[in-house]
Amino acid sequence: MEDGRWRTISVKLSKACLIPIAGVQEKLLSHSNPDLLIDTAISHGIKGLLSEDILEQLDVLSRPVEETPQSDDIESTSIEVTELSVEEKSEEVKANIVPILDGTIQTTENDDNIGRVIAPIDPPEIKPASRPHDLPHFSIDGFSMAASDTDVELDIHFDITGKSTTEGKFADILSCFNNRLDKLKKMLVASGRLPNRPIDVIQLHRDKSRYSSNSNTATIVGLVNDVRLSGEKLRFKLEDKTGDIHCILSPPRAMDNLPSAKRRNTIAVAGLMEDDVVGITGFVLPGGGDRFIVEDIHLPPMTRHEKRVAPDNQAVSVAFLSDIHVGSNTFLHAQWEKMVKWFHEDPLAKTIKYLILSGDIVDGVGIYKDQDKELEIVDLYKQYEEMARLTEILPEWVETIILPGNHDAVRPAEPQPSLDKLIQQYFNSATFVGNPCDFSLHGVRTLAYHGVSIMDFVSSIRHVTFSEPEKAMEQMLERRHLAPSWGGKTPLSPEPEDHMVIEEIPDIFVTGHVHSHHCGDYKGTTLIQSSTWQDQTGYMRMLGFQPKPCILTVVNLHSHKTATIPFA
Ligand SMILES: [Fe+2]
Numbered sequence: 001m002e003d004g005r006w007r008t009i010s011v012k013l014s015k016a017c018l019i020p021i022a023g024v025q026e027k028l029l030s031h032s033n034p035d036l037l038i039d040t041a042i043s044h045g046i047k048g049l050l051s052e053d054i055l056e057q058l059d060v061l062s063r064p065v066e067e068t069p070q071s072d073d074i075e076s077t078s079i080e081v082t083e084l085s086v087e088e089k090s091e092e093v094k095a096n097i098v099p100i101l102d103g104t105i106q107t108t109e110n111d112d113n114i115g116r117v118i119a120p121i122d123p124p125e126i127k128p129a130s131r132p133h134d135l136p137h138f139s140i141d142g143f144s145m146a147a148s149d150t151d152v153e154l155d156i157h158f159d160i161t162g163k164s165t166t167e168g169k170f171a172d173i174l175s176c177f178n179n180r181l182d183k184l185k186k187m188l189v190a191s192g193r194l195p196n197r198p199i200d201v202i203q204l205h206r207d208k209s210r211y212s213s214n215s216n217t218a219t220i221v222g223l224v225n226d227v228r229l230s231g232e233k234l235r236f237k238l239e240d241k242t243g244d245i246h247c248i249l250s251p252p253r254a255m256d257n258l259p260s261a262k263r264r265n266t267i268a269v270a271g272l273m274e275d276d277v278v279g280i281t282g283f284v285l286p287g288g289g290d291r292f293i294v295e296d297i298h299l300p301p302m303t304r305h306e307k308r309v310a311p312d313n314q315a316v317s318v319a320f321l322s323d324i325h326v327g328s329n330t331f332l333h334a335q336w337e338k339m340v341k342w343f344h345e346d347p348l349a350k351t352i353k354y355l356i357l358s359g360d361i362v363d364g365v366g367i368y369k370d371q372d373k374e375l376e377i378v379d380l381y382k383q384y385e386e387m388a389r390l391t392e393i394l395p396e397w398v399e400t401i402i403l404p405g406n407h408d409a410v411r412p413a414e415p416q417p418s419l420d421k422l423i424q425q426y427f428n429s430a431t432f433v434g435n436p437c438d439f440s441l442h443g444v445r446t447l448a449y450h451g452v453s454i455m456d457f458v459s460s461i462r463h464v465t466f467s468e469p470e471k472a473m474e475q476m477l478e479r480r481h482l483a484p485s486w487g488g489k490t491p492l493s494p495e496p497e498d499h500m501v502i503e504e505i506p507d508i509f510v511t512g513h514v515h516s517h518h519c520g521d522y523k524g525t526t527l528i529q530s531s532t533w534q535d536q537t538g539y540m541r542m543l544g545f546q547p548k549p550c551i552l553t554v555v556n557l558h559s560h561k562t563a564t565i566p567f568a
């Protein structure tokens with residue numbers, strides 16, 4: 001009890017910038033009204049070290065006039081109070097108190113009696129306690145509208161479902177890459193950033209004597225392949241529809257501060273992905289066996305983006321999760337129940353109109369070796385049945401939108417179509433889309449992608465790691481492509497049109513797959529790495545990977561404010 005009382009007094013002393021010295025604690029604890037003494041100090045502008053003497057005098061000041069001690073009582077304080085008015089008495093007592101930390105009062109003639117001057121102490125800043133997992137604090141202010149007050153408004157711009165036309169032939173692969181090159185070259189040229197009008201590789205070979213020094217450069221746009229790092233130099237081939245050429249990109253000299261040197265340095269440090277589309281400017285090394293020396297390099301444009309907003313009469317919210325992995329014996333049942341309860345009771349949940357599940361909604365069957373040993377539900381259809389039950393216990397105002405992932409029962413090659421009709425029939429009200437899916441919710445452009453290609457970005461771009469998958473998402477935006485590398489870890493379907501190109505910069509870009517969590521902003525786009533509902537598996541333990549499960553990310557479509565709610 002005594003401890004608790006002193007803690008309360010200490011907080012007040014601290015707020016009043018009073019520092020108790022030895023003996024004061026005991027006196028304050030035994031005083032009938034320590035708050036009154038502190039208030040008296042505040043009202044008289046007394047700060048700093050609080051001694052027993054000052055405390056006694058504060059006691060005198062705090063008493064009503066009729067209780068003021070008689071002269072005998074206060075003789076020891078050398079204050080003649082009995083013959084003074086209340087105001088004079090107050091000033092007199094205050095003048096005899098030496099507020100050590102108050103420099104303004106200390107500049108008196110009687111400097112010999114004054115203690116040392118210490119810098120004034122600012123009142124302590126009261127900070128709220130940190131949230132679980134160090135998630136940022138949020139205010140409910142930006143989440144004002146109830147989900148039930150507006151109708152669903154979902155416009156799908158791209159979904160491969162029912163539109164896949166590839167036969168998987170060489171001609172389809174060629175068409176896919178030519179289409180990628182056309183789309184991204186158009187973006188590069190339209191950005192106006194290339195120093196010259198791009199020429200074809202065949203023309204560069206033909207006129208190589210013309211483009212043979214850094215005073216007469218050529219610009220070419222093509223697909224990168226055969227990327228190798230030799231020493232500090234990045235070597236690669238650049239290929240367009242007319243041919244290819246070996247290229248050498250060296251880091252700039254230390255003194256070189258030109259924007260082109262910075263761009264070159266960025267790529268020299270980070271590396272390139274196989275099948276990236278880039279625009280390069282440089283010259284053919286004379287006598288160098290047709291080597292193109294890269295002086296400047298451009299990725300497709302990713303400028304700062306201005307977010308679209310939902311109208312204020314449709315200011316509802318969207319929530320994001322991924323990788324539920326129902327059927328796995330590491331699926332987190334109790335945490336799901338906790339979230340369902342929260343959905344039914346919390347004011348923020350009342351604003352959530354949409355829940356996006358970005359793939360791997362079940363653990364699947366036969367996805368990896370000995371998976372059956374880690375399954376709680378071994379029947380694939382029963383896994384989906386259970387997932388349907390888990391979404392149906394959410395409030396009826398929540399519209400669930402489901403993408404497939406690499407664990408789901410659809411073709412693994414991306415873009416993936418939506419889940420089969422047979423599976424969809426287990427769900428009463430969910431909306432099923434392909435992976436990736438480009439859609440608008442009340443006008444807010446959202447790009448949802450499961451995120452398998454994050455693994456290719458981790459293995460190709462030096463600063464991208466599994467612990468910060470958002471860096472891979474930034475690189476996707478910078479390349480305007482979700483999965484550039486053919487033959488890497490991401491199985492790609494060679495559709496005659498490359499649908500993995502990011503044609504419109506999204507307002508919200510969401511991925512999953514790596515069982516991490518992130519919510520942030522990159523050049524005006526909200527980046528969300530959706531959290532999983534699966535605990536650490538044996539495989540992850542072996543790799544030393546710690547997932548970040550059970551964190552719901554919520555974004556308001558009007559204010560674009562975000563909130564992250566942990567359930568584990
Ligand atoms: Fe997953």
Ligand SMILES: [Fe+2]
Nearest residue numbers: 360405406513
């Ligand atoms: Fe996955």
